[in-house]
Amino acid sequence: AGTMFIFVCLAAAVATATSYTIPVINAHGSHFEIGFQLGAQAKSRIQHAFRNSNSTLAYNEAYCNKKSPMCDDMKNLQCSVFPEYCEELKGIAAGSGVPYSSIMLAVFTDELFLLQGMNDTRNPEAGPSHCFTGGPCSTLSDQEECTAAYPFRCSWDPSTARCQRTEISDHCTDMQILTHQTGTERGVPIMGHNEDGSKANSETGFFWNVTFTNSSLSPPGGIFAYSYAGLLPGWASGWNKQTGVVITNNELYPRMFNPKGISSNFMGRFLLDSVNFEDALSRATGTHKRLRGVPVQVTGTSWNIGHLTSVANVEQSSTTSSIQYLTAQHNPNFHMNLYLHSPIPNWCDESSIHRLQRATQIVNNAEAMNQTFSAELVTDVLGDTKDKKYPLWRRATKPDHGFTLITTLYEMPHDQQDGRVLIWIDRNPKTDFHKPNMVLRLKYRDDSVLCNDYTCEQY
Numbered sequence: 391a392g393t394m395f396i397f398v399c400l401a402a403a404v405a406t407a408t409s410y411t412i413p414v415i416n417a418h419g420s421h422f423e424i425g426f427q428l429g430a431q432a433k434s435r436i437q438h439a440f441r442n443s444n445s446t447l448a449y450n451e452a453y454c455n456k457k458s459p460m461c462d463d464m465k466n467l468q469c470s471v472f473p474e475y476c477e478e479l480k481g482i483a484a485g486s487g488v489p490y491s492s493i494m495l496a497v498f499t500d501e502l503f504l505l506q507g508m509n510d511t512r513n514p515e516a517g518p519s520h521c522f523t524g525g526p527c528s529t530l531s532d533q534e535e536c537t538a539a540y541p542f543r544c545s546w547d548p549s550t551a552r553c554q555r556t557e558i559s560d561h562c563t564d565m566q567i568l569t570h571q572t573g574t575e576r577g578v579p580i581m582g583h584n585e586d587g588s589k590a591n592s593e594t595g596f597f598w599n600v601t602f603t604n605s606s607l608s609p610p611g612g613i614f615a616y617s618y619a620g621l622l623p624g625w626a627s628g629w630n631k632q633t634g635v636v637i638t639n640n641e642l643y644p645r646m647f648n649p650k651g652i653s654s655n656f657m658g659r660f661l662l663d664s665v666n667f668e669d670a671l672s673r674a675t676g677t678h679k680r681l682r683g684v685p686v687q688v689t690g691t692s693w694n695i696g697h698l699t700s701v702a703n704v705e706q707s708s709t710t711s712s713i714q715y716l717t718a719q720h721n722p723n724f725h726m727n728l729y730l731h732s733p734i735p736n737w738c739d740e741s742s743i744h745r746l747q748r749a750t751q752i753v754n755n756a757e758a759m760n761q762t763f764s765a766e767l768v769t770d771v772l773g774d775t776k777d778k779k780y781p782l783w784r785r786a787t788k789p790d791h792g793f794t795l796i797t798t799l800y801e802m803p804h805d806q807q808d809g810r811v812l813i814w815i816d817r818n819p820k821t822d823f824h825k826p827n828m829v830l831r832l833k834y835r836d837d838s839v840l841c842n843d844y845t846c847e848q849y
Contacts, residue, residue: 412616412796412815414597421474421608424600425481429488432596432619436486439594439619443496450495450502457505460649464501464688465494468656471680474607475622475659482620493620497655501688504647561586561641561792562626563745563782564694565771566701567722570762579701579716581694581800582768582819583627583638585616589786589793592816594619598628608663609633614811614830615662616796624658627798629811634835635664635697636800640725642690643737648708651685657706658691667697674704675711686711690734692725698834699804705732721763724749741790744780765799765812766823772797773820783818799826803834 413435417427429436440447454461469476479497483490495502531553533546546553563584568577587595596619601612615628615637627638639658652660657673660680664670672678674693676686690707701716703725712732716723724730726745728738749771756767775781779789786793797819803809809832814822 409816410592412592412596414599417598417600418612419603421477421602421605422481422484424602425478425483426485427481428598428600429482429485429620431485433486435594435596436482436488436619439591440488440492440496442590442594446499447492447495450499453502453505454495460505461498461502464498464649464653467650467684468497468653471652471684472607472656472660474605475656478622478659486620488620496620497622498653500641500654501647501649504643504689505649561727562639563749563772564638564640564692564703564725565722565749565768566694566696566703566716567763567768568716568718569764577718577721577763578804579696579699579802580765580768581636581638581696581701581802582772583694583798583800584772584783585626585795585798586784586792587618587795588791591618591795592793595626595795598623601631609665613662616798622655622659624660624662625655626658627796628662629800629832630662630664631833632835633665633697634803634809634833635662635666635670635695636802636832637661637664637670638694638798640692640694641727642692642705642707642729642734643727644690644707644729645735645737646708647689648685649688651688651708652681653688654691657687658693661693661695664695664697667695667700667702670695670697671702671704671713674706675713685709690729690736692727692729694725696800696802698802701802703731705729705734707732707734710734722753722768741780741792744777745782748774748777748782765801768799769797769819769823773818773823775818783820800832803832806834808832808834 415428415431417424479493480490483493563586565582567580569580570577595616598613598615598617602608602610609630609632611632613623613628613630615623616626617623618625624637625639629636637658661670661673664673674695685708687706687708693704693706695702695704703714703723705712710732714720714723714731724746726742728742729736752771752774761767771782773783775783781790784790784792784794797814799812799819801810811830811832812826813828815827817825817827
């Protein structure tokens with residue numbers, strides 16, 4: 391086992407031409423046993439990640455010490471609703487040697503980011519529609535007030551002695567299309583995802599390739615998913631190997647929050663255990679029986695969900711959710727890091743606006759030239775670098791600080807045929823379309839068969 395790639399690989403695993411590699415960690419057993427095995431095998435990567443995050447964790451810890459009831463309630467709620475996933479985190483902590491308390495602080499990084507610096511009632515600098523591009527940083531003339539009022543939105547520039555806006559670290563680009571019909575064949579859904587993080591994540595992230603035993607929550611066939619070191623999978627891109635449900639996500643930054651909701655990382659993990667499309671939608675919109683009486687999320691997330699020929703985007707906030715299906719009328723669907731079909735006031739930065747405009751331009755140009763909707767069109771978008779300031783395929787080049795870690799393309803199963811998953815690691819999927827680092831099988835599973843074999847009601 392170890393970090394060798396052994397599961398349903400149809401082509402090359404990790405290529406040597408890249409400047410970094412991402413290992414596949416294999417594990418099998420109970421939730422705790424899987425966490426422990428992953429933690430032990432990825433120990434050096436997890437410890438490295440947490441050493442690099444010391445300042446952020448210290449800031450979060452100091453904040454939680456001041457707001458201990460809120461932070462404790464948030465942690466206790468996750469483990470009350472999802473004790474199985476807390477067992478996975480406890481296993482990761484035990485296997486890696488990183489304290490469980492630090493692991494939990496890291497899981498809540500995005501929630502704490504918003505709670506500490508972005509829930510304000512003062513007038514923001516308004517951007518397009520319901521998109522706000524920053525707090526009133528320029529009105530704050532005192533250094534202490536600048537960093538205290540908006541610790542993650544404003545920073546003090548000593549060279550000018552001014553308070554200035556700090557950009558959000560926008561994460562991820564998604565595109566979904568229905569391929570154009572040929573003859574009597576119907577269009578096939580394709581989902582594409584750029585996983586954007588910091589460049590430092592290239593040294594610490596890894597893939598989960600796991601199967602479960604004796605779980606009341608997770609289908610035994612398991613999941614394959616990219617994960618940030620020490621966190622749960624589902625906060626990036628992955629799929630359920632037994633049920634064929636695909637999940638990707640984009641961070642969103644609503645201006646309001648509810649600390650009594652579900653963490654984005656826990657929600658993503660929950661979605662990876664979905665048994666079919668409708669089940670995944672019930673989880674994402676908060677109607678699943680496990681979520682009854684619980685606010686959907688603390689903050690907000692864009693969830694991209696696919697199963698067989700059905701694909702949808704769900705925009706979540708702490709108060710509501712909105713679904714947009716991939717149809718002939720909504721083809722293609724894009725998503726970056728701002729709300730697109732929900733009237734939710736949210737923070738967003740230049741990168742998301744630029745990426746959305748450029749993606750739309752590429753598709754409009756393709757349509758004008760009668761180019762067919764295909765996998766190549768998706769990678770043309772996800773690999774585009776024409777916008778030098780804020781490209782779609784990102785290299786952490788100022789002023790953009792996002793870095794595209796991996797690109798994943800899902801050719802969905804259809805007509806009783808398996809689909810494929812193509813993964814590019816440190817390679818541009820546009821220029822290296824025929825050179826993915828991994829090509830994996832996405833198994834076809836019919837809903838009616840699935841629900842007989844593995845009852846939907848149980849999960």
